[in-house]
Amino acid sequence: MREARSFLRDLNFSIRWHPSGRKTNLLDSFKGPVLWYIIRLMNEKQPTFKIRNLDFYYGTNKALSQINMDVYPHRVTALIGPSGCGKSTFLRCLNRMNDTIPNTRLEGQVLLEGEDIYAPDVDVVYLRQKVGMVFQKPNPFPQSVYDNVAYGPRVLGLTEGQAELDELVERSLRQAALWDLVKDQLHADALGLSLGQQQRLCIARVLAAKADVILMDEPCSALDPIDTLKIEELIRELQENYTIVIVTHNMQQAARVSDVTGLFWLGELIEFNSTDTLFTTPDHELTEAYITGRMG
Ligand SMILES: Nc1ncnc2c1ncn2[C@@H]1O[C@H](COP(=O)(O)OP(=O)(O)OP(=O)(O)O)[C@@H](O)[C@H]1O
Numbered sequence: 001m002r003e004a005r006s007f008l009r010d011l012n013f014s015i016r017w018h019p020s021g022r023k024t025n026l027l028d029s030f031k032g033p034v035l036w037y038i039i040r041l042m043n044e045k046q047p048t049f050k051i052r053n054l055d056f057y058y059g060t061n062k063a064l065s066q067i068n069m070d071v072y073p074h075r076v077t078a079l080i081g082p083s084g085c086g087k088s089t090f091l092r093c094l095n096r097m098n099d100t101i102p103n104t105r106l107e108g109q110v111l112l113e114g115e116d117i118y119a120p121d122v123d124v125v126y127l128r129q130k131v132g133m134v135f136q137k138p139n140p141f142p143q144s145v146y147d148n149v150a151y152g153p154r155v156l157g158l159t160e161g162q163a164e165l166d167e168l169v170e171r172s173l174r175q176a177a178l179w180d181l182v183k184d185q186l187h188a189d190a191l192g193l194s195l196g197q198q199q200r201l202c203i204a205r206v207l208a209a210k211a212d213v214i215l216m217d218e219p220c221s222a223l224d225p226i227d228t229l230k231i232e233e234l235i236r237e238l239q240e241n242y243t244i245v246i247v248t249h250n251m252q253q254a255a256r257v258s259d260v261t262g263l264f265w266l267g268e269l270i271e272f273n274s275t276d277t278l279f280t281t282p283d284h285e286l287t288e289a290y291i292t293g294r295m296g
């Protein structure tokens with residue numbers, strides 16, 4: 001049912017915004033969007049992540065309890081909820097970043113394209129390359145703009161020769177909507193960029209490592225409203241080619257950038273629903289109370 005609703009919404013959107021910009025008869029208007037939607041459905045059939053009965057412990061403190069979630073490609077999934085409810089912990093479970101924290105334990109399954117990422121033979125470096133992360137505070141290396149973006153490809157040996165590396169750096173900076181700004185200062189210190197530009201540089205760094213998934217933990221909370229909007233626009237563009245999961249404290253942001261939203265509460269996933277539904281007619285009273293500011 002949700003699929004059907006989203007289909008109709010997409011179709012309506014596609015017709016209204018048909019790229020040719022010309023007035024067409026109804027059949028013409030339908031052909032492109034329908035084909036596009038069929039291709040999209042075929043791509044979307046498999047979730048990128050299937051999370052099953054996930055529990056997570058810091059020592060004896062249970063931070064996540066029985067989380068079940070499917071995360072689909074070409075959609076933005078937003079995670080909201082009050083401070084300390086487990087959003088960041090959950091995000092870090094998706095690329096095993098919690099492994100670096102001592103005395104932690106995970107139960108349940110996180111399947112990435114059907115493979116258990118916690119299986120003993122998983123190459124964690126490769127996993128974190130494929131599932132990249134952008135943090136709250138931009139964290140470029142104290143190096144040049146170019147070297148920041150080239151870092152992943154160099155360490156991982158993703159390119160052969162300087163020309164190929166140059167090309168990948170340029171492509172990643174273009175995708176992060178930064179190329180025009182930095183193309184004449186590629187060898188300047190990355191820390192000289194504004195905070196918003198630094199955050200886009202961090203996104204370019206993830207893209208250059210040839211990630212398929214981008215995890216973002218409150219990526220705009222250190223940014224001003226204009227830089228925030230730029231990152232939101234970028235998220236919407238990247239959604240075409242990547243799976244994106246974003247943690248945000250800003251409910252307007254979740255409503256603006258995401259297709260699906262999950263509400264966490266005391267380590268549980270209370271509601272996981274289309275963003276439209278969650279913010280208009282949520283299934284749970286707790287969600288209603290949270291989004292209207294009565295709780296949390
Ligand atoms: N490194 C850690 N060691 C021990 N406990 C931790 C650690 N990180 C988080 N926790 C605990 O796990 C629970 C969930 O924290 P988490 O940071 O995931 O919440 P959050 O929803 O991201 O909060 P916020 O919105 O404030 O960022 C909290 O009780 C927190 O104290």
Ligand SMILES: [Mg+2]
Binds near residue numbers: 087089
């Ligand atoms: Mg957090």
